[in-house]
Amino acid sequence: MSAPAHRRALPEAPARRGWCPGLSRPMPTGDGLLARVHPPLGILTLPQARVVAEGARRYGNGHLDLTARANLQIRGISEATRAPLACLLEAAGLGDTRADGGPQRLTLTSPLAGHDPAESLDVPALARAIEAVGLTVPGLPAKTLVVVEGRLDAEMPDGDACVFPRASGGIGIAVAAEQGFHDLATCAAEEAPAAVAALLQAFARTRMRRMRDLSPEDFSALAVAVHLEMQARVPSPVRERDRVRDATSPEDPGPSPQPSPARERGHGGVIRWAVPFSPRAGVEWLAPSQSVLTVDAPFGRCTADTLDRLVDRASCLGAGEIRLSPARGFVLLPLQAPSTADLTALAEDFIIAPDDPRRSVAACTGAPACASGSTPTLTDAARLAEIFALFAADGRSAHVSGCAKGCARPGPADLTLVGRNGSYGAVIGGAPGDEPAMHLPIEAVLERLGRAETIGLAAAFAPESTVMDFGGNGKPA
Ligand code: SF4
Numbered sequence: 001m002s003a004p005a006h007r008r009a010l011p012e013a014p015a016r017r018g019w020c021p022g023l024s025r026p027m028p029t030g031d032g033l034l035a036r037v038h039p040p041l042g043i044l045t046l047p048q049a050r051v052v053a054e055g056a057r058r059y060g061n062g063h064l065d066l067t068a069r070a071n072l073q074i075r076g077i078s079e080a081t082r083a084p085l086a087c088l089l090e091a092a093g094l095g096d097t098r099a100d101g102g103p104q105r106l107t108l109t110s111p112l113a114g115h116d117p118a119e120s121l122d123v124p125a126l127a128r129a130i131e132a133v134g135l136t137v138p139g140l141p142a143k144t145l146v147v148v149e150g151r152l153d154a155e156m157p158d159g160d161a162c163v164f165p166r167a168s169g170g171i172g173i174a175v176a177a178e179q180g181f182h183d184l185a186t187c188a189a190e191e192a193p194a195a196v197a198a199l200l201q202a203f204a205r206t207r208m209r210r211m212r213d214l215s216p217e218d219f220s221a222l223a224v225a226v227h228l229e230m231q232a233r234v235p236s237p238v239r240e241r242d243r244v245r246d247a248t249s250p251e252d253p254g255p256s257p258q259p260s261p262a263r264e265r266g267h268g269g270v271i272r273w274a275v276p277f278s279p280r281a282g283v284e285w286l287a288p289s290q291s292v293l294t295v296d297a298p299f300g301r302c303t304a305d306t307l308d309r310l311v312d313r314a315s316c317l318g319a320g321e322i323r324l325s326p327a328r329g330f331v332l333l334p335l336q337a338p339s340t341a342d343l344t345a346l347a348e349d350f351i352i353a354p355d356d357p358r359r360s361v362a363a364c365t366g367a368p369a370c371a372s373g374s375t376p377t378l379t380d381a382a383r384l385a386e387i388f389a390l391f392a393a394d395g396r397s398a399h400v401s402g403c404a405k406g407c408a409r410p411g412p413a414d415l416t417l418v419g420r421n422g423s424y425g426a427v428i429g430g431a432p433g434d435e436p437a438m439h440l441p442i443e444a445v446l447e448r449l450g451r452a453e454t455i456g457l458a459a460a461f462a463p464e465s466t467v468m469d470f471g472g473n474g475k476p477a
Contacts, residue, residue: 373402
């Protein structure tokens with residue numbers, strides 16, 4: 001059993017790659033220490049949500065991040081307050097789950113898990129079982145992620161591994177590869193936790209950080225480990241039926257990675273890499289008597305006060321818990337449908353409209369909260385979102401990043417701004433690490449974005465457009 005969080009010393013190299021800043025290992029940032037809270041299955045009871053808000057207010061600076069793995073981060077903690085914060089959260093059942101540097105939360109599920117009529121397996125039960133076996137595997141990288149997906153038609157989430165239902169019956173297990181995924185095995189639901197444990201043990205032995213970086217030999221070792229585990233068990237009818245068409249066997253080193261983004265899954269389902277299914281912002285109906293209310297946090301940020309107000313609203317609507325969404329929002333399953341007054345009040349703090357352009361703009365913490373940033377990314381992203389509405393309606397995306405690390409969105413966006421020395425490098429159709437077309441202050445970025453509505457993003461951010469005469473009609477002369 002690990003020592004209580006407040007007795008453990010703060011490690012010395014918190015900024016190293018792969019760091020997972022749990023309660024006992026908070027990470028220094030521009031606004032103090034940052035501690036990540038990992039609610040089991042991404043679910044907070046209302047009392048737990050109150051405790052998180054109280055902890056952020058008393059022991060942090062009152063600011064919270066919502067992460068793409070449906071966790072929360074409390075910001076602005078100090079050396080003096082980190083121990084009482086850890087004690088407060090541990091007492092509420094929100095403490096760290098392990099002290100060996102492994103993942104504090106191994107699984108990711110849809111925020112509707114257990115309530116989604118489209119699910120064809122018991123996602124919460126399977127996720128809990130996988131969490132339990134994961135704790136027995138030493139040496140796992142801190143960011144190891146197993147997605148438990150319940151929908152037959154779901155897209156394959158972008159984790160290390162995914163456990164999903166097959167249309168033909170049984171549970172499929174796939175692991176990420178550099179250019180797609182390996183469809184590794186099929187098993188019965190009761191076998192899945194042990195099969196995943198064997199997979200994780202084999203992965204830990206490779207000492208790699210991500211499954212997608214494994215060599216073909218390592219993938220073969222994973223496949224062998226899973227199949228040996230399954231063979232050691234009593235044969236199940238499902239596995240026997242699927243054995244012949246199964247993707248791998250101990251004698252067969254396994255198939256080549258299947259290409260992303262799409263692949264036929266068994267009997268007709270389609271697998272694509274994406275985030276787990278999350279409802280759109282606003283109110284939707286799961287069933288005639290069951291509504292779901294989804295609110296997104298602008299740019300993945302909220303405060304202790306806004307969280308408290310959300311808990312107040314959830315309580316009034318009869319929702320017993322708050323679920324965290326990989327879309328960086330909250331999901332409520334209220335007993336009564338929210339009124340217009342409820343939605344209006346919530347819209348003061350959160351994004352309610354599905355077409356709100358802020359949903360198409362990612363932004364990291366930036367300056368002054370993050371020491372690596374030199375630009376106020378959140379303020380600039382809010383200004384950019386207003387002008388970006390036309391592009392957002394067209395399905396385009398933007399990213400305002402405080403530096404080339406790209407914490408909020410490592411991949412490409414239609415427009416990526418990368419902060420450097422107080423201005424932004426503009427990357428069109430690329431990622432934060434790509435070479436910018438030019439460097440501009442935010443005012444010039446917004447001015448060019450206004451032109452882009454007429455001439456397009458690429459032309460508006462082409463270096464030669466600085467000398468173009470746009471005349472009075474907004475079109476190039
Ligand atoms: S992208 Fe850079 S500035 Fe933004 S939060 Fe990450 S490290 Fe900080």
